[in-house]
Amino acid sequence: MKKFAKWLFLVVTVVVTLGVTGNMNTKADSNTPATDQYLSKVKAKGELVVGTSPDFPPYEFTKNINGKSKVVGMDMEISKKVASDMGVKLVIRRMDFDSLLVALQTGKVDMVIAGMSKTPKRAKSVDFSNVYYKAGEDLVIKKSDLKTIKSYKSLAGKAIGAQTGSIQYNLVKNQATKSTLKGMDKDTDLILALQTNKIDAIALDQPTAEAYAKNTDGLVAINAHFKDEGEQGSAIAFPKGAQSLVNSANKSIAEIKAKNLIHKQYLPNAGKYLATGKSKSAKAANSMWAYKDFFIAGVGYTLMISAVSVVIGFLLGTLLALMRLSKNKIANGISVSYIEFVRGTPLMVQILFIYFGLGLVVNIPALLSGIIAVSLNSGAYVAEVIRSGISSIAVGQTEASRSLGLSRSMTMRFIILPQAMKNIWPALGNEFVSLIKESSIVSIIGVKDLIYQSRIVQADTYRGVMPLLITMILYFIMTFGLSRLMKFFEGRMTHE
Amino acid sequence: MNNETATPVLEVKHLKKVFGKNEVLKDINEQVSNGQVICLIGPSGAGKSTFLRCLNMLDQPTSGEVLFEGQDLTKLDDKQLDKTRENMGMVFQSFNLFPHKTVIENIKLAPVKVKGEDDATATATAEKLLKQVGLENKADAFPASLSGGQQQRVAIARALAMNPKVMLFDEPTSALDPEMVGEVLKVMQDLASEGMTMVVVTHEMGFARNVADKVWFMADGYIQESAEPKTFFEHPETDRAKDFLAKILEA
Ligand SMILES: Nc1ncnc2c1ncn2[C@@H]1O[C@H](COP(=O)(O)OP(=O)(O)OP(=O)(O)O)[C@@H](O)[C@H]1O
Ligand SMILES: [Mg+2]
Numbered sequence: 001m002k003k004f005a006k007w008l009f010l011v012v013t014v015v016v017t018l019g020v021t022g023n024m025n026t027k028a029d030s031n032t033p034a035t036d037q038y039l040s041k042v043k044a045k046g047e048l049v050v051g052t053s054p055d056f057p058p059y060e061f062t063k064n065i066n067g068k069s070k071v072v073g074m075d076m077e078i079s080k081k082v083a084s085d086m087g088v089k090l091v092i093r094r095m096d097f098d099s100l101l102v103a104l105q106t107g108k109v110d111m112v113i114a115g116m117s118k119t120p121k122r123a124k125s126v127d128f129s130n131v132y133y134k135a136g137e138d139l140v141i142k143k144s145d146l147k148t149i150k151s152y153k154s155l156a157g158k159a160i161g162a163q164t165g166s167i168q169y170n171l172v173k174n175q176a177t178k179s180t181l182k183g184m185d186k187d188t189d190l191i192l193a194l195q196t197n198k199i200d201a202i203a204l205d206q207p208t209a210e211a212y213a214k215n216t217d218g219l220v221a222i223n224a225h226f227k228d229e230g231e232q233g234s235a236i237a238f239p240k241g242a243q244s245l246v247n248s249a250n251k252s253i254a255e256i257k258a259k260n261l262i263h264k265q266y267l268p269n270a271g272k273y274l275a276t277g278k279s280k281s282a283k284a285a286n287s288m289w290a291y292k293d294f295f296i297a298g299v300g301y302t303l304m305i306s307a308v309s310v311v312i313g314f315l316l317g318t319l320l321a322l323m324r325l326s327k328n329k330i331a332n333g334i335s336v337s338y339i340e341f342v343r344g345t346p347l348m349v350q351i352l353f354i355y356f357g358l359g360l361v362v363n364i365p366a367l368l369s370g371i372i373a374v375s376l377n378s379g380a381y382v383a384e385v386i387r388s389g390i391s392s393i394a395v396g397q398t399e400a401s402r403s404l405g406l407s408r409s410m411t412m413r414f415i416i417l418p419q420a421m422k423n424i425w426p427a428l429g430n431e432f433v434s435l436i437k438e439s440s441i442v443s444i445i446g447v448k449d450l451i452y453q454s455r456i457v458q459a460d461t462y463r464g465v466m467p468l469l470i471t472m473i474l475y476f477i478m479t480f481g482l483s484r485l486m487k488f489f490e491g492r493m494t495h496e
Numbered sequence: 497m498n499n500e501t502a503t504p505v506l507e508v509k510h511l512k513k514v515f516g517k518n519e520v521l522k523d524i525n526e527q528v529s530n531g532q533v534i535c536l537i538g539p540s541g542a543g544k545s546t547f548l549r550c551l552n553m554l555d556q557p558t559s560g561e562v563l564f565e566g567q568d569l570t571k572l573d574d575k576q577l578d579k580t581r582e583n584m585g586m587v588f589q590s591f592n593l594f595p596h597k598t599v600i601e602n603i604k605l606a607p608v609k610v611k612g613e614d615d616a617t618a619t620a621t622a623e624k625l626l627k628q629v630g631l632e633n634k635a636d637a638f639p640a641s642l643s644g645g646q647q648q649r650v651a652i653a654r655a656l657a658m659n660p661k662v663m664l665f666d667e668p669t670s671a672l673d674p675e676m677v678g679e680v681l682k683v684m685q686d687l688a689s690e691g692m693t694m695v696v697v698t699h700e701m702g703f704a705r706n707v708a709d710k711v712w713f714m715a716d717g718y719i720q721e722s723a724e725p726k727t728f729f730e731h732p733e734t735d736r737a738k739d740f741l742a743k744i745l746e747a
Contacts, residue, residue, distance in 0.1 A: 399554055400592035400651075404606035404658060405582035408574070414609060419596050 039244030051109035058270035059115035134233025138209030151225035192464030298453030317382025342380035370442035429486030522717030538714035585655030645676030
């Protein structure tokens with residue numbers, strides 16, 4: 001996932017330097033009168049789109065409510081208040097923590113609330129509201145280690161996990177220099193790593209740590225005793241220059257503080273959800289069944305993305321292959337460059353680029369972005385499959401056909417392609433199978449495919465391994481079933 | 497058989513074909529009149545196949561003219577060329593049947609797709625041609641299940657189905673086992689006696705001697721000799737031809 005962060009950074013740098021916004025340098029502080037259009041735009045839309053990464057109880061986490069996964073938690077209650085103070089509806093977008101600020105900068109969301117600490121570094125690219133909550137740092141450890149681990153200092157020579165890009169990540173990096181730092185993208189993965197002894201402790205902020213400890217058997221939270229590095233606590237992030245939104249949020253935060261709503265109302269509410277989460281995980285044996293709709297939906301999306309992409313990829317690939325085989329130098333050049341470029345760059349970056357990069361010009365929803373990226377990618381690979389399928393047909397076939405008076409295109413249609421398809425078909429089947437697996441990467445932009453759903457189930461149930469196992473089995477059923485199906489058709493074709 | 501006075505069906509003037517730096521055909525000037533059977537012989541690599549492929553423009557000549565019924569093919573566009581090729585059947589050394597189609601589909605394909613014949617007509621023609629080449633019981637077989645000789649006879653039938661005015665043969669028996677050469681030559685001989693205009697590249701000297709009206713001997717990029725078979729085989733003029741014939745007889 002570190003790789004992801006790196007790519008993301010690259011994409012964002014490119015995108016941002018390509019000139020997203022001209023007012024990067026405006027300094028914001030809470031008393032600045034607002035002259036920008038952000039608030040009026042939000043009001044005009046009638047909705048405030050909030051980005052969050054719901055794996056961070058009690059700030060934000062997901063809850064299976066009547067079969068639907070909902071984002072709940074303290075931050076969500078704050079968001080509700082901020083939105084209602086603005087007089088608009090609240091819309092929640094889930095994404096990876098690392099993607100949040102990119103989404104903010106590229107206008108995919110209006111604000112980000114994710115237990116995110118206000119750091120000077122982040123403040124360079126976004127504007128923050130006032131701090132609404134400040135908590136200390138804890139370590140989540142196994143109960144059995146309670147006697148030996150007293151603070152981060154007891155963990156010399158051991159591994160400490162933290163969410164990549166988080167405050168705790170930097171604290172461990174700077175202070176626990178004798179320990180190994182393992183960064184992961186999801187808290188749920190960290191918990192899993194702790195339970196399976198991959199790491200010895202997780203650095204989390206206090207309420208989150210306590211929430212996990214309370215809801216996971218065998219884990220406890222202790223004070224990490226990190227030195228204060230001047231953390232500012234959690235604040236809401238807005239696009240650079242969105243002073244009108246900052247002001248409005250600050251007003252809401254002031255009211256929340258005045259009425260002590262966080263401690264009186266929000267945290268206890270979050271705790272209630274967590275409590276039912278506990279009782280749910282207690283009924284572990286059948287709890288996965290309760291999430292069957294999630295897995296079914298995930299399989300549906302994964303199959304849909306792969307199937308649509310393989311069809312578009314096939315059409316595009318055929319076109320590219322014919323261009324590549326044509327005598328026209330321009331067509332040939334375009335095709336060769338496209339194929340080489342797409343095959344020479346990771347699908348992950350292509351997906352990010354389509355979603356975030358192209359998203360600057362036209363707003364493409366995540367699912368569509370994912371399908372476009374995977375199709376465009378697949379097209380390049382299929383083109384090579386088709387090209388080699390066509391090239392494998394002896395030149396005598398073309399000569400015989402042309403000598404009979406068939407035109408170039410008729411020859412392609414009636415003689416070459418039907419024969420080439422026998423070679424292409426199995427390769428195309430393989431492509432479909434690998435698309436099913438590779439398309440899992442669209443979950444990074446929040447497409448609700450199987451991987452994404454398994455993440456939700458993990459977060460909801462506090463169970464790490466079971467959802468993964470089920471996901472793996474589902475992937476296997478899809479790929480194995482599909483390759484069997486292909487074999488069947490292949491057999492029928494050679495029968496002819 | 498000979499009516500050399502009529503307009504030639506095929507005529508080449510100063511035909512030249514270069515592959516990179518390799519001047520394969522240097523300056524060819526010949527004509528083929530209606531009903532004539534020409535046998536083109538010469539050493540390997542002389543450019544016989546290249547010449548044949550220039551006649552129906554599967555290879556684009558570097559310069560010179562190729563006239564079919566008086567029309568210069570080198571000046572035609574793709575569409576007109578496709579139209580012209582309908583009238584020039586070609587048979588290849590390696591048969592080149594379409595392996596994904598049955599024998600009768602191989603034969604019917606061009607009449608149906610190119611000429612727009614209806615299925616019944618095309619089928620009737622195909623059956624008649626299969627009978628002519630002695631393969632009426634193989635209509636529904638796939639090419640892979642046929643012997644080389646049978647495949648080549650199907651290939652001839654396929655070319656004939658377009659009702660061509662000229663048939664071009666490029667070493668039609670060279671890829672065959674010796675016992676199958678006869679059956680193919682027999683079909684070609686029948687065709688010749690029915691008055692088909694034919695240009696045949698071959699190493700079958702017996703066929704050339706008995707069936708051809710004229711033998712062209714090609715070497716070094718030129719047609720070195722163009723003569724009646726009897727004259728050519730009994731009194732070759734050039735040293736190149738004498739050499740070639742001596743080697744053939746040795747073999
Ligand atoms: N497409 C091509 N590109 C380059 N060179 C070619 C091509 N086709 C033929 N040649 C060359 O042209 C020359 C004549 O080849 P061609 O096949 O016409 O000879 P041939 O007389 O038919 O010989 P053979 O009796 O072996 O069939 C050879 O040197 C061959 O290498
Ligand atoms: Mg040859």
